[in-house]
Amino acid sequence: MGNAVLHSIHVHPVKAFRAQSLREAEVEPWGLAGDRRWVLIDDGGKVVTQREQPRLALAAAGTLPGGGLRLSAGTVSPVDVAVPAPGPGAATTVDIFGDRVPAVLADAEAHAWCSAYLGTEVRLAHMDDPAVSRPMDARAGPAGGTVSFADGRPLLLTTLGSLDALNSAIAEGDHSGEGPVPMSRFRPNAVVAGTEAWAEDGWNRVAVGEVVFRVAGPCGRCVVTTTDQDTALRGKEPLRTLARRRRLAGKLVFGQNLVPESRGTLRLGDPVTVLG
16 A cells, blocks of 8 residues: 555536546545535436436536536537526525435526536536535434535545456456446546555545545445446446446445545645555
């Protein structure tokens, strides 16, 4: 582990949209600053993700001064639109995997852009204050703490060593030509280089540069990992291989969920140290 370093950092300003790669990011108690603070919802308030709409992989959200967004999706989209951070008012409730979370709606132009892009009625909502909005599931560990619109834990860490091992396993049994799969399929926040394959399975606490995290357990993977993040087309990998090689407690797992124990800044090249 002496040579383990932070290889890349990623945030997803709108849940299910394309990732942004950063050179550094602030760690807040509920995740990386700016990560998954916006979400699409249907007319019943339920979160809309790549599970239902793989085409979201092609949509991008760039951050603007003041907390707003610029939505774009290349040549296949409506024209780009700037979305200001919503002020007080237009409150709604987001149903995210059974959690009911207060949020503030974006403006009508944002709803129209997202609806036109997907071809179905959706609205864009913003988590105004993660500190009080969404308590973490008690199964994440000690009571207390909140999370953004991430699936359930503040951050997701993956390693290049484990991806290499997974792709080797895909190649051994792959007759479809789908492999290798890139790391973008797993939508991590932090990617670590310099570890052996699956070393992260044994971590309980880890420091990345100046920030300490508790490891809250492996991440169960879903159909999103089979979605090519550059084309939005779906296949069978990596779930087919994870089902053979990485099944734990009924879940197909890749990567580890993290809960911050401190604030600070993550920077590319930060050393990664296992604390327990």
